[in-house]
Amino acid sequence: MRPELAISDAEYAKRLAALRGALEARDLPVAIVQGARNWYRDHAIRYLTGYDSPLAPSLLLVFRDGRAPVLLLRDADDLARARAATRIAEPVGCESLAAALVEQLRERRLEPRRIGIAGGECMGFSALDVLPADIARALDQAFPGSELVDVGGDLLASRMVRSDSEIALLREAAHVADIGAEIFLATVRQGVSERDLWSEIWHAMQQAGAEDLHISLCRGPASFWPHPPSDAVFAAGDIVSIELSPRVGGYFSQANRMCFVGEPNREWQDLAALAKAALATAIGAMRPGIAAKEVVASVSRLIGQSPLATMDVGGVHRIGHGCGISLDEGPFLTSASTISLRPNMTMACHPIIYLPYRHSLLMLGDYVRITEDGAEVLTRPQATIPVV
């Protein structure tokens, strides 16, 4: 990442002030912010401090009264890097997060009756849901009768609209996704293994500046599910959808690219046209003030006219999601989502179109920013869906 793109201390201070505002509003003396590794569940701590949790869970204690936040790390080997990563919190190494948390609260003579909990949200689970049992029990034993209050929702909502510096980072991340997409289209062909394709894309995106990344793939004539790579090789008849999500400066972007493997035929032409039309419809419908479910409905209407495809698996139609600090975050673009789009929200837009007759799916997508009057595509759109 270019150093000039780094999030400033002033912006971190603003984020912290917003959380303290939420504590004030709910009369909470302290918030415990969780950072877990799996599925990038360190997103809240990264947002507040710039520190990720590469090997072990961490906790951030944010005090309403303005005292410096404390960052508890179970991975004490990472203390030096944590100190370099954040100037807004004081990193402290520990063996047990639960014990250190109680010790920190007692050291500060806090005997909280109500404790804010944030961070770690994932797949519809709230911060309270994902709080580890040992931490919940330690708090209950140390402060009997204390009430745990979710403040993670406030934090998630406040970060949906990006600042200018966040958008600059996301443009950079979108550029890295484009590089991954180029390598995908240059490498995928019959006889190449998923593993080798993966390795080439990974290498290229890492060289281009991705500090972390996530890739998933649908391949094969019956590729209903995105999966990690196997040693299987691409073969004629494969419908390939790949999701490329590089992280740069703490921010994920996402591009979804497609190809067909084999000889050109009329079916591939139809499916390519459908995938491109669905994406164009979605992006064309995006503008400030529109509800996410209305954007989804416009795509659903289009797909509903096709005899080949459906969006209806599990009763919810999905065309994308917010993507930035976390890989999957709000606003969620589903048929159930009532949230209104606002300028400078950014999201991965990738209509998921199921092909029941093939037990497969189409997923073409770009990373977009909501502007004052529409949507700007930050990744370079795939011009054609080739047959390779």
Place this chain on the structure above:
Amino acid sequence: MPDERIFRQRIARLRQTLLAPLGLDMLLAYADDTLDAGAVRYLTDFDVYAMYALVLVPRCGDVALAFGLHHSAYLVRVRDAATADYFHGTYAPGELCRRLLAETAPASAPRIGIVGGARMMRRIDADLRQHLPGAEFVAVDEAFRRLVAGSDVEDGASDCLRRSAAIARQSIAAAATAVGQRSGREIAAEIGFAARRFGADVLNREMVLIALAAGSPLPERLGPAAAAAQVKDALAIEVSPGYRGYRTLCGRTFLASAERAAQRARLEAAFEVHREICALVQPGLSAGGVADKARSILARAGSAPAPDAKLGHGIGLSLIQEPILRSGNPAEILPGSALAVRTRHGGDALGTIHLADTVLVTAEGGEVLTAPAR
């Protein structure tokens, strides 16, 4: 697809040597962290990918794997990647647990052993307790560790560890040529590329862990590759690739310049000390005892570690597991297990030399899987 026989054998052994002697009606193995999901992987081969997984092993009957992300696409993935009798996508596994117990254990107050329970998500924990109001939950992490170590050799785990070690060695060797020419990020990209080509698990970022330190003097701590912007003089690398879930750890320090004879000699001396410490790992000893001896050796060599320093840890299906090599830890080093020995050697202009190797513990002694590499 996993070899189902191995996992059937493991379940049978678990029932015979852990559930029965401890009087348990069921074992629950919980994980929600890819790097710390060894128990779930051991019992089902499932690689925890997102959200949580819970293995339910009653005294007899079906073994169930409950997992988050319960849409049907993910169920396809889970069935493809794991072995169990029943797969159940749910965010509330308590009812499933109650049903399985009702089929196999008539007791109104069942005893349930839990592995990994301390990190269990509060919502899962609450759901289990709500559906099993009279149950007694018992943490059995240490007993489970002994079970796993005891069966490692017979079910091919040591072969996987050897393969992981070979990948670690090969990928580090591939990176060594780049020292002095590339940035830390570029070198990490080369290591990852090599490891994946050599057969490392490639789920996502966690599968090939790479930590670097670069500069003159070399820093005391390793960090993610992005932190090592320039690699001009020296580079320390730690690599941990997974192979069928089994991890090893290999760490080496390289010099970019061939003219620095004094520093080369320092590197050689550090390696000798490190090798001496690796040789301390023997079955039957306590982790604390090994750590104390290692501390003495390092102190004699002028690199005394901090009193609470970790000098290594168990490694295998989880990246960091018991026994932790730290003073005072009574945990026994068990045959069939593996330990990552990590030493730091400092004290001159070169900075901190980082070395790490993985030692397989057998009944006869220790075998350094990741050596030789100088």
